[in-house]
Amino acid sequence: MKIAVLGGDGYCGWATALHLSRQGHSVAIVDNFLRRQWDRDLGVETLTPIRTLADRIEAWKRHTGNPIEVFEGDVTDYGFLSSMFREFQPEALVHFAEQRSAPYSMIDRQHAIFTQSNNVLGTLNVLFAIKELQPECHLVKLGTMGEYGTPNIDIEEGYITIEHNGRKDVLPYPKQAGSFYHLSKVHDSHNMLFACRVWGLRATDLNQGVVYGTVTGETALDDALINRFDYDEVFGTVLNRFCVQAAVGFPLTVYGKGGQTRGYLDIRDTVRCVELACLNPAAKGECRVFNQFTEQFSVLELAHMVQAAGRKLSLKVDIQHLPDPRVEAEQHYYNARHSKLADLGLQPHLLSESLLDSLMNIAVRYRERIDESLFLPRVNWREPVNRRQPAKEEMVLTGGVLEP
Numbered sequence: 192m193k194i195a196v197l198g199g200d201g202y203c204g205w206a207t208a209l210h211l212s213r214q215g216h217s218v219a220i221v222d223n224f225l226r227r228q229w230d231r232d233l234g235v236e237t238l239t240p241i242r243t244l245a246d247r248i249e250a251w252k253r254h255t256g257n258p259i260e261v262f263e264g265d266v267t268d269y270g271f272l273s274s275m276f277r278e279f280q281p282e283a284l285v286h287f288a289e290q291r292s293a294p295y296s297m298i299d300r301q302h303a304i305f306t307q308s309n310n311v312l313g314t315l316n317v318l319f320a321i322k323e324l325q326p327e328c329h330l331v332k333l334g335t336m337g338e339y340g341t342p343n344i345d346i347e348e349g350y351i352t353i354e355h356n357g358r359k360d361v362l363p364y365p366k367q368a369g370s371f372y373h374l375s376k377v378h379d380s381h382n383m384l385f386a387c388r389v390w391g392l393r394a395t396d397l398n399q400g401v402v403y404g405t406v407t408g409e410t411a412l413d414d415a416l417i418n419r420f421d422y423d424e425v426f427g428t429v430l431n432r433f434c435v436q437a438a439v440g441f442p443l444t445v446y447g448k449g450g451q452t453r454g455y456l457d458i459r460d461t462v463r464c465v466e467l468a469c470l471n472p473a474a475k476g477e478c479r480v481f482n483q484f485t486e487q488f489s490v491l492e493l494a495h496m497v498q499a500a501g502r503k504l505s506l507k508v509d510i511q512h513l514p515d516p517r518v519e520a521e522q523h524y525y526n527a528r529h530s531k532l533a534d535l536g537l538q539p540h541l542l543s544e545s546l547l548d549s550l551m552n553i554a555v556r557y558r559e560r561i562d563e564s565l566f567l568p569r570v571n572w573r574e575p576v577n578r579r580q581p582a583k584e585e586m587v588l589t590g591g592v593l594e595p
């Protein structure tokens with residue numbers, strides 16, 4: 192298949208582009224490198240030393256003989272996006288190209304507005320480009336489990352059957368997102384559902400849980416192919432952060448009580464899920480939803496698992512409970528269905544089997560690059576400030592949280 196990977200220079204996108212290329216698909220990466228710019232703006236770096244996209248693609252071609260095309264540009268620029276469609280003519284389009292950090296979207300008004308305009312307008316452009324230029328193209332769009340929030344009932348895969356006043360209907364599952372970022376995904380989902388209904392497009396909304404790990408079969412081929420591993424408080428996800436903290440003996444930063452429960456998956460399962468979605472496209476007019484995660488854990492369960500893995504490496508790992516900088520339930524019911532990808536053949540990697548090899552060992556290997564000043568949370572949900580983040584030197588530690 193001809194598959195365009197929007198956001199293919201990012202964490203999930205890079206691993207996915209290589210996996211699809213290795214499976215024999217013809218792959219194009221579309222990216223404007225904004226993510227690398229955000230790192231520079233925030234003064235942070237991925238734990239792993241990633242190469243430029245040009246170097247990565249050259250190394251991939253050297254190892255496999257497979258070329259990957261690159262279209263450098265902004266998905267919110269319709270002229271650019273439509274010229275990519277005309278030239279590459281994708282049969283499937285995997286859309287990762289969004290601002291994906293909840294804390295980033297909660298820094299201040301500008302970051303909230305940027306997040307929603309970048310994400311919602313980009314996806315709208317994608318929908319219009321498919322309708323106008325490639326109506327059979329299957330959109331595989333990354334959503335998030337965070338769209339559902341933490342309701343006190345079971346979470347279904349996208350839709351729920353509701354009986355009300357004696358009548359019954361299948362309706363989109365209620366959304367209760369926890370940040371302006373997560374809300375941007377809710378808005379995308381509504382726009383996709385509408386476009387499929389009125390224009391007969393075909394789309395799969397992959398409501399992905401929190402991804403962990405960095406190594407996949409493809410990125411392991413060469414150091415030049417190494418993927419990102421973010422651990423800073425804005426872009427680092429919780430398990431990656433805990434492993435890096437454990438590697439330098441920094442107490443694991445559990446926010447609040449630590450009962451926050453989410454769905455998680457290994458990056459090796461992310462790439463396989465996307466492939467399965469591409470190989471089994473949605474029907475014309477269908478906007479289907481897959482809950483893309485393999486296991487669910489509370490933050491405290493993860494901390495205890497990292498503590499136990501640390502012991503095996505002779506690392507002394509302590510746990511600290513910080514005041515939760517987010518507004519979220521710290522203890523709650525959570526039971527989310529996730530059977531559709533398994534039905535298509537997904538065979539999950541389990542965290543208990545990969546924590547040491549795929550995470551802790553990477554954190555230890557790159558220990559020298561760890562910047563401990565990136566561990567404590569500074570972005571606070573209750574008090575987004577109407578200006579840019581102050582520099583690190585301007586922050587003081589108050590009650591375990593760095594504040595201006």
Ligand code: NAD
Pocket residue numbers: 197198199200201202203204221222223224225226227264265266267286287288289290291309313333334335336399400401402403419428
């Ligand atoms: P990432 O930030 O590493 O990658 C996103 C890529 O998209 C970057 O390379 C960035 O430069 C590019 N991009 C952003 N806006 C763009 C634009 N307007 N035009 C062109 N390129 C643009 O993020 P990621 O972790 O790889 O996440 C990818 C997708 O998966 C996101 O949509 C995210 O919401 C979703 N997701 C990620 C996770 C996770 O744990 N990482 C979990 C669930 C869902």
Ligand code: USQ
Pocket residue numbers: 291292293294334335336337338373399400401402426427428429430432444445446447449451453454490517519
């Ligand atoms: N948390 C801690 N300590 C930390 C960091 C996080 O306790 O040091 C807690 C958070 O408060 C939250 C949970 O861990 O309760 C998950 O936080 P996270 O930063 O790992 O993940 P999140 O903000 O939810 O976002 C990530 C990705 C996002 C994706 C989402 C999937 O950045 O792109 O959409 O995971 S989901 O969580 O299912 O919505």
